Amino acid sequence: MPTHYYLVLSFVLFLIGTGGVLMRRNALIVLMGIELQLNGGNLAMLAFSRALGDEKGHVFAFLIIALAAAEAAVGLAILVGLFRGRQTVNLDEATLMKR
Amino acid sequence: MGVLGWITLLPLFGAGLVMLVPREEESIHRGLGLATSIATFLVSLLLLVNFDSAQPGFQMEINKTWIEPLGIHFHLGVDGISLWLVLLTTFLVPVTLLSPQAIGIRNIRVREFTVAMLVLETGMIGAFLALDMFVFYVFWELMLIPMYFIIGIWGGDRRLYAAIKFVIYTLVGSLLMLVAILYLYVQFKAATGSFSFDYAELSHLTLPYVPQLLCFGAFALAFAIKVPIFPLHTWLPDAHVEAPTGGSVILAGVLLKFGTYGFLRFALPMFPLAAAACAPLIVLLSVVGIIYGALMAYVQDDAKKLVAYSSVSHLGFVVLGIMSMTAPGVQGALYQMLAHGISTGGLFLGVGLLYDRRHTRRLADFGGLWAKTPIFAACFLVIVLASVGLPGLCGFIGEFMVLIGTFTADKVWREVGMHNFFPAPKLVGGIAASAVILAAMYLLTMYQKTFFGPLDKPENRDPHVRDLHGREKWVFGIVIAAALFMGLFPQTFLSRSDKSVEAFLTGYRDRLHDAQKDPEAPTHVFPALAAKTAPAPTPAGGTP
């Protein structure tokens, strides 16, 4: 399969993820969007790695997977904190940065 | 790690320790902070023991590679000039931490306050000792941050305004200084092919006139803001009024000294030609500052503001002494720095105590307090008199030497071309000397309004207005003892800085002569003006 198939798929994944991050109001969904973005990135890494016969892409993919897990943990913790504090996970109601 | 490293980093370790103690244990925070600062003071006494006063150069140096590719070294060293300033720092911090009023009446976040003070101490000591421009700059900025928090968190009602004003004012100067440092760094690379931030190496760089003027301008601006020299002083009253007592003491006692120290250590020796050209301007501003600060202090109703403006006046003497370029003048300037640290630190401690008792600083709200607080009144009187410059107490020596240095500056001023502007150093000295009258006017007025007169305001009769007790007695006792000692035995101090000051003066003069041999080198900022006023025939032979 040509490389750009993978790339297109990764781009689509990334776009879907970005859309989720930007448009959804539920913080949980936003986190999921971020995961999608990361996986889109991962896919591109792997595709290039395969096309160029270079192992570095794999290494980065693993790194990103670990990072995604950490990010999910921290993000969910923040989310729980937010929910405790405000009884909501709706991002429109969390505008502390505004002042 | 040598003594210098220990002194510098000990407070930082202490700060780390304090942070580990849970928030509730306020007395442990205080105790630990105090213990650390006292330990630092004791270690700094080792400096005194090991110091060889016959040697003019830097001693007890440590020089470790820090960032190799950029030529940055962790280079510290002490000479007669920085020795006493370091000791002043290590002396004032424990005194401040000992004072129960250091945090001010909003007695919150003791832990963070202690940490801020200790980090501040590291910054101050490091900046006094640094011999690498990069390290100096790091410590210089390191001082700024804790002080920002001290004013901004524990300050009075307008604390944010004051804190931001303080930071921005200081940053304006110090960023320009950074640019100048980097310029020197690049020039050094161009001249020698290697990178170095080392003070000694960079100061041997001889720049052409115009870059020198620009670099001097950048350095001098940074230091002038810190001093502060008129008209860059308006951050000072605000910062002092809003800062908690401890902040004010350290700010006035040590931080302001960085301005004058910077002139002595960096601005003058590194850029002699530019310094000579700008000298008339600086002398003029310092004299204006002496009188101006005194007049402003005279009309203040807020005790802290009054003391703040008095600092402007007193620091003017320091700058004047340095610019007199005579041994008594520079020694006097150095001494005045120390004396001002003690006396003004004491004044702020006193005002802080008043504020603690009465929750006001307006002079009109006091009156007749001697009857309520006789011990405090007596202690405060001694400190006021030290600040007025009564012989026998610390303030007199510095002023006396600065003035005598200025009076006898004829010869030196001719060399640096200042005679074109000030035909008579006597005139300058005479005008500056009139501050002794003004100092008595504003300080005694403050004292009288506070302690004399009838005890007629009900708030002042409140049992809450207590005399000194417990630790407060120690605080004031220590300050007074220091003021007396400094007034009676100045030679203890002067003899140790003697050689370094001499080296500073001869070094400056030699470099100036070398630079002036270059026929292209103009000696004035405004050559046209200088041409108009022909060098005045000198009236006298100066000192024999």
Add this chain to the structure above:
Amino acid sequence: MENLIFNLRLIPLMPFLGAAVLMLFGRKWKRDTVLVVAAGAILLSCFVSIDAFFAQLPAEGGLVDTLWTWIAAGDLKVDLAFRMDALSGLLCLIITFIGFLIHVYASGYMEHDPDYARFFAYLNLFCGSMLVLVLGDSLPVMFVGWEGVGLCSYLLIGFWYKENANADAGKKAFITNRIGDFGFLLGMFLIYQYTGTLKFTEVAAAAGAGSPLLTLSWLGAPVAFWACLFLFIGATGKSAQIPLYVWLPDAMAGPTPVSALIHAATMVTAGVYMVARMHAVYLLSPGALAIVAGVGALTALFAAIIGFAQNDFKKVLAYSTVSQLGFMFVGVGTANFGAGVFHLYTHAFFKAGLFLCAGSIMHAMSGSGDITIMGGLRKKTPITHAVFLVCWLAICGVPIFSGFFSKDAIVAGAFATDVYGPGLEWVGKAVGVALLLAALGTAFYMSRLYFLVFSGSETRASEEIQHHIHESPGAMTGPLVVLAIGAGLGGLIGIPGGLFGHPEWNLLAHRLESVLGPELDVPKATEGAFMAVSTVIALAGIGLAYVFYGGGYREPAKKFAAAAPKFVQLVRDKFRVDELYAFLFIRPIRFISKAIYRVIDRAIIDGTVNAVGMVTGAVGSIVRRFQSGDGQGYMAWFAIGAAALVFFATRPGLIKNDLRVTTTGLSVEVDARHGGRASQQPVEYEFDFDSDGKPEITGTSSLAHHTYARPGSYKLTITAHNLTWGTTNVEHERIEVQ
């Protein structure tokens, strides 16, 4: 030094120790303990002084005790050293002896004061400072004492601090003195600059050798003139001379023993002492001496006139002190230094006695010092009266009493002096005449005081006060009697023996010559004549006063007051000099400072700073709208930004911006390919070498050759097409071919 039992340094140290101990512990001690410590300290230092004084008599140049090097930097070196010679020794004796008496007196006077210990601590501190002042071996050490006594004066005037008026008076004294100190400092600096030393002996040596430096011209006069003038400004502050005398009358707000010790006997004479000490420099400048004498004479006369109309016991004495100090300055100003110091010495006794009498009387009068309500106290307070009588006769200059000799020495010296040189001979005569008038005035107002207080048969006070009138306790009258003896007979150590052919009778002048140089040579005839004239004048003043006030207010006095009420009021208001100073100096300084503070400091300087801040803030307030606080919004911006960045960063540099164009003759070669950028899609280039819209070459190669038909200048346009990145156009500047 080996003749000494004790070190010289003990003399000031004792009182200092006493002061320190009393300040630290005195508050909890019994009154007797306080007194023993305070008076004991002075007594000890008195003993040491006596010992040292007699030890130094044979010593050439006096005794020196160096404690340690005080200040040294460069050429400047100041030792903390004391020197006792005849001059400082005499002063030490006066200070410690009278100081001791006044301590004893004060134990009675201050008996009921709650701040007993504080009072004695200050008093001891004062004595210590005063001793440093006179013993100091150099100008800076003298200045330590000089400022120290100023401080004690400040503290003691404002001792009863609860009254704002007292505190004000103290502050006024301190600040006025500071103006003088400013002059003192400048004088000191000038001397240092031109002689390189501040030590009295070395300065005197430099001046005595006709130091070329001190006689250099500066601002149109010799340096010595300016130095002396500035030092004299210091003296006018400390010794209450015109124009800085205004603080002394107000200083009477302090407790009476303080007025006696500080503001009559010792501190205020420091200026005279200083001029005598610096006599070698003053002798270099007749002009400065003339100013000293002139100011002294003017002050003597002026203060005497003010003394006519004062109704407060202590105020009369205060102006009298100012006036007598004027006499002393005439003494030193006519180069008659010994006489000035002699008068200082006699004045210390009789004026201290007068003040202590005033205290005793006020004690008796329930604290009131208003002489208009006194009268007839001769019988009610017999001891005080007797003492006052002696002191009064002494100050009036009645023969045999001490003031007679010293005043006469000054007056005769003024007429005999020839120190001013050509052109200024008249100065001596003029000040002499002024002094004679002042002496008449002195006799008049002192007699007025005496008659109004003691003579007559009835007291004008209210019944209640009269009821309490009593003689003071022994602690107060004892010192009074001792002082009276001094005031009566003290002059005998300075009798003008030369008049009778026995110069050695004059014990004092003989001793002082070792310090002050040879005594002024006064012809016998002058001396004798002025003795007679002085006596007549003193008696005339007393007689005139008797006519006006003998036994109370008499008709002539009332008539005179009624005849010129405005003038009397003006004199009573002290010629409104205080008001004038307030109008000229104090209020303008305050006003100008306030104006500068509001306009320059707050509005202009700080205003500029704040304006800079506000501009930044204004810009920020516009920019801040982009910061909505909405995280997703930020991310959207971020995404847009990232996309734009990607687009521009990876935009096909299809054609180089800096085309490489090589011309050879009429042919031209162009390379349009951007280096390094790879694209999957081929790029179609169109080369239009003459920009006429019709490309000459098209194809996927970025390299193109073309040969123009004619030489000339052409414009090149290249267009590139790519499926992904679209179309790019580049126009090239003119291509010249020939």
